Amino acid sequence: MWWHVYPLGFTGAPIRETEAEHPEPHRLTRIEAWLDHVVELGLNGIALGPIFASTTHGYDTTDHLSIDPRLGDEDDLRSLVAAAHDRGVRVLLDGVFNHVGREHPAFLSALESGEGAALFRLGADGKPEVFEGHDALVELDHSSDAVVDLVVEVMDHWLRLGVDGWRLDAAYSVPTAFWARVLPAVRERHPQAWFLGEVIHGDYAQIVAESTMDSVTQYELWQGIWHALADANLFELQHAIVRDDELLAAFVPYTFVGNHDVTRIASAVGPDLAPHALAVLMTVAGTPAIYAGDELGMQAVKEERIGGDDAVRPEMPPVPPTADELDGPAAHMLHVTRTLVAIRRRHPWLTRAHTDVVDVANGTIVLRTATADAAIVTLLNITGEAVTLPAADATEVLAGDDVHLADAHATLPPRGWAVLGG
Known part of the structure; x- marks a missing residue:
């Protein structure tokens, strides 16, 4: 279970300003200072956003083999990985392999002399292709052996340093045949490595099968959760959960209710319904991730403008606040x-278990996630009235506020939620 961090924002690194205006060496140590917080949450992995040398936001890479000097150096990453592993926490890196920044030395060389041009994809006019209209992001040519070799080399380098796997940024824009060449070659050297593809749309199961990835980002479930809560239409959640179940025959999806690219869940659904979203995340199938700060109820709205991501990628304190603070x-x-993660840890079978929708209306839903001999029941009430819902054979309240269980039914207060077991 992952704690997802966007390092440049988290550590207060300058994004568009120069480092001279905000000098601070070795910012990665700030993340290391939060590792005990991760463990206390009950999570056992940190999924890092981009940490390699880049020009601005980290996704315009200029050197895949060097740590961004705004964050520190290779020794800082070694220290972070060692400290994480000492606590039983795995480390996932963000690999931006669809494109590079326009200031990447290989691209500058290709412009000046043509050397290295085989790395880049050219359009019919001979000009380099760019990623989704972003002129600063030059696309790599994924049909090129040189690009295959480059990505294998980069992955191998950092896996040998000790990291545990890779998130493949913009994987939906890369041909699956490319990943099918790269990932098996990396697995030959690092058979325990885990590979997650960022896939926003498309046939998830087919992409996993063709690419050989282990998992992809489950945007359908994310959208189903927050839309259903925000629009008071829990039938949409029912549809998303049915879709999530269908994926289990092929792979276990990476599930989330927040990340560095979307509006914070507490802003998307309101602070009083954020626990409802997390209750679903932690009781349905998947490999769940919590975006750093969501566990503190942080609010922020993503905007479609330059700098529109800044609010959802804020600087965090050098050390985590205590509950008293x-x-x-x-x-x-x-x-x-902490309560919901603990439930997930006590019932690891939830990762692959199917969920039945026992009862659903616009403002209420009862979910039963089960195996042949165990079950967890999740109840949501997003109405302004108290409701009584079927307990689906559950006999014990595991989590929830002011929940009353009797006569095979559970009574929830207005805007209440519960997780039941037994």
Whole structure:
């Protein structure tokens, strides 16, 4: 279970300003200072955003084999990995292999002399292709042996340093045949490595099968959760969960209710419904991830403009706040997160278990996630009235506020939720 961090924002690194305006060496140590917080949440992995040398936001890479000097150096990453592993926490790196920054030395060389041009994809006019209209992001040529060799070399380098796997940025824009050449070659050297593809749309199961990835990002479930809660239409959640179940025959999806590219869940659905979203995340199938700060109920809205991601990628304190230092809503969300993660840890079979929708209306839903001999029941009420819902054979309240269980039914307060077991 992952704690997802966008390092440049988290550590306060300058994104568009120069480092001279905000000098601070070895910012990666800030993440190391939060590792005990990760463990106390009950999570056992940190999924890092981009940490390699780049020009601005990290996705315009200029050197895949060097740590961004705004964050530190290779020794800082070694220290972070060692400290994580000492706590039983795995480390995932963000590999931006669809494109590079326009200031990448290989691209500058290709412009000046033509050397290295085989790395880049050219359009019919002979000009380099760019990623989704972003002129600063030059696309690599994934039909090129040189690009295959480059990506294998980069992955191998950092896996040998000790990291545990890779998130493949913009994997949906890369031909699956490319990944099918790269990933088996890397696995020959690192058979325990785990590979996650960022896939926003498309046939998830087919992409996994053709690419040989281990998992992809489950954007359908993310959208189903927050849309259903925000629009008071829990039939949409029912549809998303049915779709999530269908994927289990092929792979276990990477599930989330927040990340560095989307509006914070507490802003998307409101602070009082953020626990509902997390309750679903932690009781349905998948490999769940929590975006750093969501466990504290942080709010922020993503905007479609230059700098529109900054609010959802804020600088965090050098050390995590204690529960006593948090205001009421933040302390409550932290407690809810720890409680729900603990339930997930006690029932690891949830990772691959199917979920049945026992009862659903626009404002209420009862989910039963089960195996042949164990079950967890999740109930949501997003109405302004108290409701009584079927308990689906559950006999024990595991989590939830002011929940009453009797006569095979559970009564929830207005805007209430519960997780039941037994």
